Structure formats: structure tokens, C-alpha cells
Amino acid sequence: MQELINIFAKAVFVENMIFAYFLGMCSYLAVSQTVKTAVGLGAAVIFVLGITVPINFLLENYVLQEGALAWLGPQFETVNLSFLSFIMFIAVIASMVQLVEMIIEKFAPALYGALGIFLPLIAVNCSILGGALFMQERAYSNITQASVFGLGSGVGWFLAIVAIAAIREKIRYSNVPAPMRGLGITFVITGLMGIAFMSFMGIKL
Amino acid sequence: MKFLQKTIEKFDPLFEKGGKYEKLYPLFDGFKTFAFVPEHTAHTGAHIRDGIDLKRTMITVVLALVPALIFGMWNVGYQHYLALGLAGEMSFIDNILFGAVKVLPMVVVSYGVGLAIEFGFCIYKGHQINEGYLVTGMLIPLIMPVDLPLWMLAVSVIFAVIIGKEVFGGTGMNILNPALTARVFAFFAYPTYMSGDKVWINTATKEGQSVVDGFSGATALGDLANAGTTQYSAMDMFMGFIPGSVGETSTLMILIGAFILILTGIGSWKIMFAGVLGALAMGGIFNVFAEYAISPEQQAFMAVPAWQQLILGGFAFGVVFMSTDPVSAAQTERGKWIYGFLVGFFAIMIRVFNPAYPEGIMLAILLMNVFAPLIDHYVVQANIKRRMKRAQVQTANA
Numbered sequence: 001m002q003e004l005i006n007i008f009a010k011a012v013f014v015e016n017m018i019f020a021y022f023l024g025m026c027s028y029l030a031v032s033q034t035v036k037t038a039v040g041l042g043a044a045v046i047f048v049l050g051i052t053v054p055i056n057f058l059l060e061n062y063v064l065q066e067g068a069l070a071w072l073g074p075q076f077e078t079v080n081l082s083f084l085s086f087i088m089f090i091a092v093i094a095s096m097v098q099l100v101e102m103i104i105e106k107f108a109p110a111l112y113g114a115l116g117i118f119l120p121l122i123a124v125n126c127s128i129l130g131g132a133l134f135m136q137e138r139a140y141s142n143i144t145q146a147s148v149f150g151l152g153s154g155v156g157w158f159l160a161i162v163a164i165a166a167i168r169e170k171i172r173y174s175n176v177p178a179p180m181r182g183l184g185i186t187f188v189i190t191g192l193m194g195i196a197f198m199s200f201m202g203i204k205l
Numbered sequence: 206m207k208f209l210q211k212t213i214e215k216f217d218p219l220f221e222k223g224g225k226y227e228k229l230y231p232l233f234d235g236f237k238t239f240a241f242v243p244e245h246t247a248h249t250g251a252h253i254r255d256g257i258d259l260k261r262t263m264i265t266v267v268l269a270l271v272p273a274l275i276f277g278m279w280n281v282g283y284q285h286y287l288a289l290g291l292a293g294e295m296s297f298i299d300n301i302l303f304g305a306v307k308v309l310p311m312v313v314v315s316y317g318v319g320l321a322i323e324f325g326f327c328i329y330k331g332h333q334i335n336e337g338y339l340v341t342g343m344l345i346p347l348i349m350p351v352d353l354p355l356w357m358l359a360v361s362v363i364f365a366v367i368i369g370k371e372v373f374g375g376t377g378m379n380i381l382n383p384a385l386t387a388r389v390f391a392f393f394a395y396p397t398y399m400s401g402d403k404v405w406i407n408t409a410t411k412e413g414q415s416v417v418d419g420f421s422g423a424t425a426l427g428d429l430a431n432a433g434t435t436q437y438s439a440m441d442m443f444m445g446f447i448p449g450s451v452g453e454t455s456t457l458m459i460l461i462g463a464f465i466l467i468l469t470g471i472g473s474w475k476i477m478f479a480g481v482l483g484a485l486a487m488g489g490i491f492n493v494f495a496e497y498a499i500s501p502e503q504q505a506f507m508a509v510p511a512w513q514q515l516i517l518g519g520f521a522f523g524v525v526f527m528s529t530d531p532v533s534a535a536q537t538e539r540g541k542w543i544y545g546f547l548v549g550f551f552a553i554m555i556r557v558f559n560p561a562y563p564e565g566i567m568l569a570i571l572l573m574n575v576f577a578p579l580i581d582h583y584v585v586q587a588n589i590k591r592r593m594k595r596a597q598v599q600t601a602n603a
Contacts, residue, residue, distance in 0.1 A: 035579070035582050162579060163575055163576055163578075163579050166576075166578035166579035166581070166582045167380050167575070167578045167579075169578065169582065170380070170578040170581075171373060171374075171378065171380070174373050174374040174378035175374035175375065175378065176372065176373060176374050176378075177330075177371075177372065177374070180372050185372060185373070188368060188372055189380060191368075192368070192369070192380065192381050192386070192575075193575045195386075195389055195390075195393070195571065196381070196389075196568065196571035196572045196574065196575045197572070197575075198393065198568070199551075199555050199559070199562065199565070199568030199569065199571070199572055200555070200559070201559075201561070202559055202560070202561035202562070203555075203558050203559045
């Protein structure tokens with residue numbers, strides 16, 4: 001149990017997708033105009049990460065890894081399909097995003113309109129593939145750990161995008177110098193937020 | 206006073222529209238309104254509720270900082286002579302004089318560099334001078350170690366004023382506290398000058414010459430974070446006879462400042478009170494769960510009584526002067542409680558859990574600065590929802 005809490009806290013704060021790795025920046029910068037849409041996209045990312053990481057974990061451990069196919073029979077013990085991992089991960093992610101898209105379109109059409117192109121683009125959001133690849137690299141020992149890691153990464157990304165959306169709503173009334181308006185100031189804010197998040201760096205859990 | 210006013214007014218035509226130094230008008234205006242009430246009045250619907258303006262607010266905070274500054278000067282001298290083994294022979298004046306020689310250049314550099322940038326931006330953008338830097342310029346030297354090279358101080362100030370404030374449009378628009386931005390910049394850019402056990406006390410007799418080789422002058426907080434014990438008593442920590450950044454050591458002097466801020470209504474007592482509550486809560490949790498620590502040092506640190514966490518390190522200074530910054534703190538009343546509580550909570554948590562950064566309060570305040578707009582947003586949304594509900598109930602009853 002303590003192990004799981006550690007993985008979760010680490011994924012949310014210490015190894016935050018945005019502030020520690022700067023992954024998933026495109027939709028983070030583009031959809032953070034208002035808190036409402038940011039919450040929508042953030043929730044979608046939590047959902048996708050929370051589902052794709054465990055599925056990819058199963059794929060990794062029972063299909064792709066060297067010797068992962070041993071359950072089919074002894075003759076498959078030497079098969080190594082890990083060269084397929086990128087394409088398989090992406091296929092899983094893309095199909096999950098399709099699912100999310102259909103769900104949102106059905107139940108929250110307004111949000112669907114507000115998110116626009118960035119909803120299908122979650123499929124190529126680097127933080128999602130990043131989550132799968134981190135899972136592979138860190139070799140989590142069971143599926144619970146993998147799903148907790150996926151959820152944690154999603155929650156970290158959610159926090160980041162919602163926080164910056166609130167800040168951007170606030171600075172809408174600021175007299176930002178003309179060359180800095182829009183994306184420029186957003187990058188500056190992201191950097192400053194990254195400094196604030198450095199407080200968690202080096203925490204050993 | 207009359208003479209001064211006449212002298213200043215003599216220069217008026219030079220700076221007004223069409224005058225010789227028209228471009229420098231913001232500079233002139235800044236100094237003039239510093240001494241006298243501005244003569245221009247608002248043209249549109251302004252509703253005056255109080256005689257207080259930005260300049261007076263800022264000056265009050267600077268006044269509240271004076272006890273900490275003077276004590277800081279004395280303590281710099283005291284720690285210096287203590288390290289040399291001369292503490293008994295030196296008088297109060299000796300200590301203060303030594304400290305003043307060390308601290309005043311920091312104040313001058315901080316104000317000089319910061320105000321120069323502010324003036325530059327004002328002239329470039331053609332608006333009046335913002336008074337925001339008055340407080341920041343005083344805070345920055347107080348939160349730096351005494352031996353920080355002055356050029357590093359200047360670089361940090363430049364970063365804080367330009368990236369922390371001016372790119373957002375100047376005073377009142379920044380999202381992070383500028384003084385803390387300066388400190389965090391110096392902290393991550395020049396870590397050897399900002400942490401450890403060599404930087405807090407000036408042990409040199411002449412420039413660059415350390416008489417006391419290998420003298421360790423760790424702060425009480427650094428001691429606790431690394432070894433779990435400290436040689437300083439709680440009374441020393443409260444009074445401030447310990448090494449540390451210039452102005453942060455004496456909890457007593459900070460309390461005087463807090464008293465001034467609360468009395469004049471300039472600092473939010475809600476944030477301060479909630480911050481103390483948050484720190485006590487986290488300290489209490491640590492006390493209860495100390496046995497689960499991962500190392501014996503951490504266990505000893507976790508077992509430090511919760512109230513003692515309040516007087517350790519820069520916690521008091523941060524909560525009183527930094528977290529109450531009205532610009533970067535939460536602005537709704539209920540938000541202030543949440544914001545303050547989380548500042549205290551995270552400060553103690555980072556302090557204990559993160560061995561690399563024992564000074565948790567700085568990073569905790571910056572972290573909560575980042576989330577303050579979000580807290581405000583949800584407090585406002587909750588208010589809207591509640592009032593909508595009330596309105597609906599009323600219409601339904603009517």
C-alpha cells in the first residue's frame with residue numbers, strides 16, 4: 001500500500017509530466033485559455049493515461065517482451081517482439097482516444113466543441129506515449145503499480161493545465177508587453193511554475 | 206516643506222509635455238509624489254473609500270521590516286565576532302557597525318539595480334512609476350545570506366524584476382512574489398553560495414581571508430535537516446541569536462512586524478494565522494508518525510515539536526512578509542484560509558522530506574502562488590453556485 005502511495009505521489013509531484021519532463025506541451029499550451037476546458041481536457045488525459053498504461057503493461061509483459069509469449073508454449077520462449085512496442089503502444093493509445101472522443105461527444109457536446117481538434121490529438125500527446133514508455137523503462141512489477149503510475153501521471157498533468165489556465169484567466173487583464181502576449185507569456189509562466197515545482201525535486205519516496 | 210515644494214515645482218515645466226525632459230517625466234513624477242500628494246485626480250468614476258494609496262501601503266510594509274533589518278545587522282556582527290571568539294569584548298555598537306558595513310551595500314545594490322530597471326520600463330512604456338519595488342527591494346537583502354557576492358544579488362534582482370514582474374505588466378500583475386523569485390533564482394543558479402554551512406556567517410577578517418579554517422556555521426534548520434540535532438536552544442531561535450539569512454533569524458522582530466501589518470490592515474491576518482495552523486498540523490502529523498521515517502536523522506527531525514518548527518529557519522519571515530503579498534496570494538477571503546493553510550503545510554513537508562532544500566517555506570510559498578489563482582477561481586465559482594441556488598429558492602417561494 002505504501003509502495004502504491006509513493007508511486008502516485010511521485011508521479012503527481014516529483015516527476016510531473018509537464019514540469020519535470022515538459023511532455024505534452026502542445027495541448028497544455030493550446031487548451032489552457034479557460035479553466036473549464038482545461039478541466040475537461042485534463043480529465044480526458046487522466047482517463048486515457050489511466051487506461052492505456054495498464055493495457056500497455058499487459059501488452060508489454062505478455063506479448064512484446066523477450067520470452068513474454070512463453071504462455072503460448074515452449075517454442076515461443078525465445079521470441080522477442082519488443083521492436084514492435086512503439087507501434088503497438090500507439091495503436092492502443094489511438095483506439096482509447098477514439099473511445100474517449102465518442103464518450104465526450106455523446107455526453108458533453110459543449111466540451112466536445114470547446115476542445116476541438118485537441119481531443120483527437122491526445123492520441124499524439126507525448127505525455128501519453130511518455131507514460132507508456134516510462135512504464136516500460138521503470139519495469140513496474142505488477143498491473144496495480146502500472147495503473148497507479150498512469151493515474152498519477154494523469155493527475156499531475158491535470159493539475160498543471162488547470163493551474164496555468166487559472167493563471168491565464170487572471171492575467172487576461174494585465175498589461176503584458178506586446179511582444180510577449182499569448183504564447184510568449186505562457187512559456188514564461190510555465191518556466192516560473194517549473195521553478196516552483198522544483199521544490200519536490202530530490203524527495204526520496 | 207514649503208521650500209521643498211517650491212524647488213520641485215520650479216522644475217515642473219522641464220518635464221511636462223513639450224518640456225526638455227518630457228521623456229523622463231515618470232521619473233520626476235515618481236520622486237515628486239513620493240514627497241507630496243499627487244495633484245492630478247481621477248477623471249472617471251473613482252470611488253475613494255480610504256486615504257491610503259499604494260505608496261503608503263508599501264511604506265508601511267517597509268516600516269514593518271525595519272526591526273528585522275536592524276536586528277539582522279546586529280546579528281551579522283554578533284555571529285561574526287562569535288565565530289572569531291571575540292563576542293564578549295564587542296559592544297552592541299561594534300556589532301551593528303560591522304553588520305551595517307555588510308548589509309547596507311546589499312540594500313543599496315538591491316534598490317539601485319531594481320529601481321533602475323523599473324525606471325527604464327516606465328520611461329519605455331510611458332506610464333508612471335510603480336511603487337511595487339519599494340517592498341521587494343527591502344525584502345531581497347533580508348532573505349539572502351550575508352556573504353552573497355553583490356553581483357549575484359544584482360543578477361537575481363534583474364531576473365526577478367524583469368521575468369518575475371515586468372513581463373506581466375509591472376506591479377500588481379505578477380504571479381510569483383518577486384522577492385522570492387530573486388531568492389529562488391540565486392538558490393538554483395548559485396547553490397554553493399546559498400546553502401550549506403559556510404555561507405551564513407562572515408568569518409573573514411579581511412576580504413577573502415578566512416581566519417577560522419573549517420568553521421562550520423550551519424543554521425539551526427540545516428543542522429536539524431542533516432543531523433537531527435542542533436546546538437541552539439529554542440530561546441535562541443526565537444530571539445534570533447542564530448546564523449541564517451540576514452533578516453529572517455529573529456522571530457521576535459518578525460512578530461513586531463506582523464503586529465504592525467495586522468494593526469494597519471495591510472497584511473492579511475487570515476493568511477498568517479492559517480499558515481501557522483497549517484505548519485502546526487503538518488508538524489503534529491510528523492510528530493505522530495515519526496517512527497515511520499526512512500532514516501534516523503529524518504526521524505529526529507520529524508520528532509521536533511510542532512511549535513518549534515514555527516521559529517526555525519525562515520518560516521516566520523516567509524509567512525508574515527511573503528505569503529501575505531496581496532498580489533500573488535489568494536484574493537478571496539475563503540481562498541486566503543486555504544492558501545495560508547497549504548503554505549504552512551507544504552513548508553514543513555518540504556523542509557522535512559526534501560533533504561536537498563531544508564528551506565521549505567520559500568518553495569512552499571512559490572508553489573502556492575502558482576495555485577492561488579486556481580483556489581480563487583473555485584471559491585468564486587462556489588459563491589456563484591450558492592447564490593444561484595439561493596435566488597432559485599427565493600423565486601420558487603415567491
